[in-house]
């Protein structure tokens with residue numbers, strides 16, 4: 001079957017480690033299901049994998065991709081929850097120490113077929129397209145959990161989203177607006193700032209700019225480049241929720257004095273549970289919001305999608321499709 005996979009690891013030139021070509025169709029273990037992939041979306045995770053972050057050379061070749069929507073063996077339309085946990089783990093699967101994401105230990109979704117534990121399948125409603133549904137399990141689910149499970153804010157609160165174009169950032173803007181939050185955004189790029197306002201942000205600022213007032217919560221995925229600004233933008237007692245560090249994980253200033261003196265909360269967040277994915281799907285149906293898609297490409301052209309993501313040349317998600 002056709003697949004986009006990591007054939008090797010390259011920390012400096014991740015695209016040189018990517019191959020698009022034939023891979024064997026997967027076997028289906030007991031209790032698992034085969035999904036015919038119709039659409040899968042790219043995440044920064046796929047670039048990290050090519051760089052060897054979370055993917056060891058011993059696991060190669062590895063089909064990339066965490067997110068998918070498609071058809072199960074009975075022809076039902078399904079969305080794949082990407083967190084593969086230990087079947088014996090009880091409770092929040094994002095806290096399962098043995099969990100992995102698709103494409104870390106188990107082959108990923110950029111292929112004609114993917115196999116996953118049957119319990120990881122969620123029904124896809126007909127009013128979401130395969131392309132839209134394929135955006136939900138990683139970036140959108142992460143944004144949902146950051147805003148609604150972790151941040152501890154209520155409608156009417158002001159939230160700052162660092163970065164405007166990424167999959168998580170665009171999801172935060174759209175979900176936050178639909179939930180009645182005042183959403184402020186930063187971006188290095190004027191066009192992306194304009195686009196963020198079109199998507200529902202109340203205001204967009206240059207990266208690092210002083211804000212008109214301090215905010216209740218900051219959604220952080222940029223990391224080192226925006227960390228100090230995030231902490232300086234918070235009200236006393238406010239929360240920074242962090243789920244990524246695209247620009248680096250070691251900020252020059254940790255701002256420890258500010259954190260304790262202003263009683264700020266620093267909250268880590270990773271992916272979301274299957275139940276949160278189901279609620280996110282229902283949220284989309286109830287409010288009418290839909291994932292922001294930058295580009296749809298056939299799987300054969302996966303390399304082009306990876307290049308767009310690597311250059312930060314996106315507003316929203318890049319989706320790969322199969323006929």
Ligand SMILES: NC(=O)c1ccc[n+]([C@@H]2O[C@H](COP(=O)([O-])OP(=O)(O)OC[C@H]3O[C@@H](n4cnc5c(N)ncnc54)[C@H](OP(=O)(O)O)[C@@H]3O)[C@@H](O)[C@H]2O)c1
Nearest residue numbers: 044163164165166167168187188225244245246247270271
């Ligand atoms: N923990 C989890 O479960 C989880 C899930 C999903 C994603 N993530 C992580 O979250 C991060 C975001 O992923 P993504 O796919 O949404 O998007 P992404 O392509 O990594 O982009 C994130 C944002 O970072 C901004 N940015 C990048 N470099 C910057 C710099 N040097 N200075 C200022 N801003 C910069 C960009 O904003 P502008 O171009 O607008 O300035 C962009 O909106 C990644 O690191 C990813 O691994 C984690």
